[in-house]
Amino acid sequence: MAILGAESSGKSTLAAALAERLDTVWVPEYLREFVEKEGRVPVAADQFLIASTQVAREREAAGRAKRVLVCDTTPLMTVLYSRHYFDGEDVQLAALAAATRYDLTLVTAPDTPWVADGLQRESEAVRQQVYQLLLGELAARQIPHHILHGTLAQRMAQAMPLIERAIANA
Template identity: 30%
Template sequence: MKAIKKFVILGPESTGKSTLCKSLAAHFQSAWCEEYAREYLLKNGTSYTPADLLKIAKGQLKLEELTTKSLLDSNKAPILFIDTDMYVMKVWSEYVFGECDFFILDTIVKKKYDGYLLCNIDLPWVKDELREYPDEKPRQELFAIYKDLLLNQPTPWALISGNNTERTQAAIKAINQFML
């Protein structure tokens, strides 16, 4: 069985995570795992509770598992780009509700990835039906939380900034470094 390298793209909302995942999957001729929260919130509404966040976290893990299996069964490069992980669920839970379910925290300890890409807040915020934080202050706060999390864990990570083209080029360079 081929070993799959897994890279998580994270950061505050509207920082180009999904766009970057798509670009990286295309460049490396591999695959990406979408953010389960979008599907869940579009189906169930944007008024959510901590219990909903736990369902979203479990849904994200299941989606990652299914995407990994699909990639294993394909002829694509064994590299998976993941749009959101349990760090995102932790930050979201704590930022909105001041608490985080132990399942999410335990999963953070258990799950291992090959690298993280932190998307900077230097792209303009774009409104959509699910986004909650258009103001600069929450974006800065959330970015600082993500950066602090990455600074205090052992997996390699890189800050990704600039326009979409610059982000893709910086991310490709970081991924190549991670895989050395």
């Protein structure tokens, strides 16, 4: 399952909590590691590397997952940020995003406090813009999704029935 959302919307917190509740593994967002390791924000030429590393880590973690693999972001978010910051995505990134599928897509609404973290997060205004871009892209690609609102506990309560249903239908 994929957890998508704009910056500072609680994706990582939710992913970790869901993995713990489901007694499974989760794949953290590689972008965060990239920024910490490189000490800079990514440039256009880094986007495919970031997305492909994310997918490679998902494939590796799938063998350790129990019933469900929780993925904190997908190549689709890399596409959106590439469009936002670099006026488009390259062919490889677009193809990767189109080829990567998830059985369940959860979207974290930007209704939690925005928190700056130095290099990676820009502003509340950008968070809202990216959220709207995400909703538009999910609609354009006809990707079914569920928007989760509120506190972590509220999001967990909204997510668990959706996850159980997806597991039962798999």
